[in-house]
Amino acid sequence: MNQAILTTHSLSKAFGGLVALNGVDLSVESRRITAVIGPNGAGKTTLFNLIAGAYWPSDGEIRFKGQVLGKTPPHKRAAMGIARTFQNVLLFGNMTALENVMAGQHPRSQYGLFEAALRLPQAHRQEETITLNAMKYLNLVGLGMHAHQNALSLPLGQQKLLAIARALATQPELLLMDEPGAGLNTLEKRELSDLIRRIAEMDITLVLVEHDMDLVMGLADRVVVLDSGQKIAEGTASEVQRDPKVISAYLGEDLD
């Protein structure tokens, strides 16, 4: 029923002599929540950045909806329907919360410099749609009443929600979330889980890179475990938790 929206085939990335990712085959099913986990230095962030286009593979390929991504720059991937959040949030500090989300509507609007400078009717119409949509996404993450506050005046938990709203505003088919739970307290994590479930119900495919096992286990339909740049396990949360290779990677048997 569900087909793969994103696949990687023997994906590798080396930084100089350091092989960060080594021959990873991955298949992300459409409209599911997939989590990528693994100990520090496992290659999670590298995989993530390769999909988002921050850098290009040394070997192998990535396909999104059957199309090879190759050297497609990040801004084109966003237009194709891949959105992402950042581990260090990266909100625009020179804008309000609403304007941050409005900026996210960039690939879904097209009026340019000329129409803007002369305030032509289509600019006006599109601005209205952009504002309405942005407000919709702000309300979705529960930040409607903070619309006109500066983005960085919000506490970290809300900043992370705002970053999600901004990514959603690009109206993606695939949303990549880099450590969404990092730095949040228990209550905030519960709210985040609820939000992620609601996003999944909007027919958006989610890929999470996460340290927090509890968060992942409750949410993910499918878990991929990386260690030392290689995929060591894949399956449902409970399957993966029982896998001896995963246990040894996390508990560090080879340290003995």
Added chain:
Amino acid sequence: MMLARVRDRWPYLIAVVLLLLLVLVPFKWFLGQYTGLMVFIGINTMVTVGLCLLLGYTGQVSLGQAAFYGLGAYFSAVLSKTHGINPWLAMLTGAVATGAFAYIIGYLIFRLKGNYLAMATLGLGIIMYILFRELSQFTGGPDGMAGIPPLSIAGFTFNTNFKRYFLVWFFCLAILLLSQNIVRSRTGRALRAIHGSEAAAESLGINVDQFKVKVFVMSAVYASLAGSLFAHHVGHVSPSSFTFLASVEVVVMAVVGGLASIWGAIFGTATVRILSDELLLQFGEWDIIIFGLLLMLVMIFTPQGLFVWLRERWERWRLRLAQGGTGT
């Protein structure tokens, strides 16, 4: 309720009053003796607002805006005087050529960031200054060229300060208005997003490199138009108007006005022009030192720019007035 509505309209009222004052300035019985100064403020503001877009909104430094200002001036001078081309056509050609030049330069230098970008634009400014001085068969060398014809429309020649005042401020206000519209648009948000975080901007589908080049070209075209107006206004150009210091002056004007404020550009430009051309002259050789001291004070006490600082004071005062007005 009524009072509140009146208060909401204050910004428009202020704008109307300022516009009226602007219209009255060149009349002899008002501030007629300052018409020449006001013409220069208008011309400089056009350059400043370009840098506000580039530096204040997009966060990209340029220490070479005088190069584009000079290009506009020399295009107008050489085409209209040496080749006898219509001054308007010369101005347009200058703007298009300068824009194309900035596009090529922008394409090359926006691989650089921060200090390296500043160095590259600084280099550009210095190279253009040397070219203006050394290509003497076209530019007249260090002495420059004189006898540049004034602009005219259908037999009406802009041959006095009074007439040119209105011409220059027409261009200046048009550019300010266009820029204000751009800043408040999708493009404006994209520019500010680039300033905020390039990685995040890219992830939202914003073509960072393209927008940087676009805004660089726009600032160059503004400067070029200003340079043309300058050439036709004073009637002679020489390289000394387009030195590194001229580029730095543009940065100072933008900073004093408040970098991320379009209307602040007028304010910053006017402050610097009036200080350095009028008020500080009476201090003789000390003027540059006092100017520097004032700048330091501005930066220490109002780091967001004098204009923005004043506007915030004004908002706070209005808020206090509003709270007092409700009588609770």
